[in-house]
Amino acid sequence: MYLDEIFGLSGKTAIVTGGGQGIGQVIAVGLAKAGAEVVICCRSGADETVKLIEEAGGKAYFVKTDVTDEASVKAAVDEIIERSGKIDILFNNAGACYHKKAIVLEGEDLGGMNDGEATVDEWRRILEVNLTGEYIMSVAVARTMIAKGIKGSIINMASMSGTIVNIPQCQASYNASKAGVMHMTKSLAIEWADYGIRVNSLSPGYVGTPMSQPPFVSQELLDAWAPLFPLHRMAKPEELIPAVLYLASPASGYTTGSDIIVDGGYCCV
Numbered sequence: 001m002y003l004d005e006i007f008g009l010s011g012k013t014a015i016v017t018g019g020g021q022g023i024g025q026v027i028a029v030g031l032a033k034a035g036a037e038v039v040i041c042c043r044s045g046a047d048e049t050v051k052l053i054e055e056a057g058g059k060a061y062f063v064k065t066d067v068t069d070e071a072s073v074k075a076a077v078d079e080i081i082e083r084s085g086k087i088d089i090l091f092n093n094a095g096a097c098y099h100k101k102a103i104v105l106e107g108e109d110l111g112g113m114n115d116g117e118a119t120v121d122e123w124r125r126i127l128e129v130n131l132t133g134e135y136i137m138s139v140a141v142a143r144t145m146i147a148k149g150i151k152g153s154i155i156n157m158a159s160m161s162g163t164i165v166n167i168p169q170c171q172a173s174y175n176a177s178k179a180g181v182m183h184m185t186k187s188l189a190i191e192w193a194d195y196g197i198r199v200n201s202l203s204p205g206y207v208g209t210p211m212s213q214p215p216f217v218s219q220e221l222l223d224a225w226a227p228l229f230p231l232h233r234m235a236k237p238e239e240l241i242p243a244v245l246y247l248a249s250p251a252s253g254y255t256t257g258s259d260i261i262v263d264g265g266y267c268c269v
């Protein structure tokens, strides 16, 4: 079928980091339905994702991975090469966020929007997972692509927060990490263009996942966000699948160093 020629992923091996829940889980199922064998790389708890993929007739397995730990990533990539022979697609999805101000004055009322003052260690942790983790994974996977002559696709999870500053919560570390992801993406796209490895990023707006629901965010914050959505709602995780399939498949053969925004118009206003 014509659409399979353009978007199909049969015979491909795809890694999804942080695929045990949320966006990663939904994208993992989408990649499997498009024909890829999917490897869920997260610290724990991928049974449900593997089960969903197998129920949909796809192939998947879990490899325990901490994306911030080079030794853990190397062991995971070695295991995947051993089991699957090659890696064609990396969806660098694992991420973390907190809502804390850089400075909280004594007696300041945070009104349910922020959870206090961020420490430098907390700042480092967010950069470590969101930016350094994607870098460690990209380098480890690209090394195998180069060694095997695979013209693969790396998709880095950025966010509209790499372009705009979310309000009213404060999340300087998250916003900085996602802006970093976008420019790292462009840098690696150029560095690896000669090998035919494409590197792009995806920038969703708010997506309905544990990261954007109570108890992680307060009801006051959800109420403050609601009038800011041009389409009057958050995205469903499923609405990111087509953009990821585009970036993962031959459809995007001439797209590298790009960022695809799927934010329901949030960045326009």
Ligand SMILES: NC(=O)c1ccc[n+]([C@@H]2O[C@H](COP(=O)([O-])OP(=O)(O)OC[C@H]3O[C@@H](n4cnc5c(N)ncnc54)[C@H](O)[C@@H]3O)[C@@H](O)[C@H]2O)c1
Pocket (backbone or CB within 6 Å): 017, 018, 019, 020, 021, 022, 023, 024, 041, 042, 043, 065, 066, 067, 068, 093, 094, 095, 096, 097, 129, 133, 157, 158, 159, 160, 203, 204, 205, 206, 207, 208, 209, 210, 211, 212
């Ligand atoms: N939910 C949103 O509104 C939204 C919007 C834009 C971008 N994003 C991005 O999408 C990605 C997924 O977000 P989500 O909403 O599904 O969040 P989530 O918290 O449901 O999932 C994040 C996953 O990353 C995993 N993870 C965290 N640290 C890890 C590590 N060191 N090693 C391996 N795995 C690790 C977690 O265990 C979890 O499974 C994140 O990068 C996030 O920044 C989310």
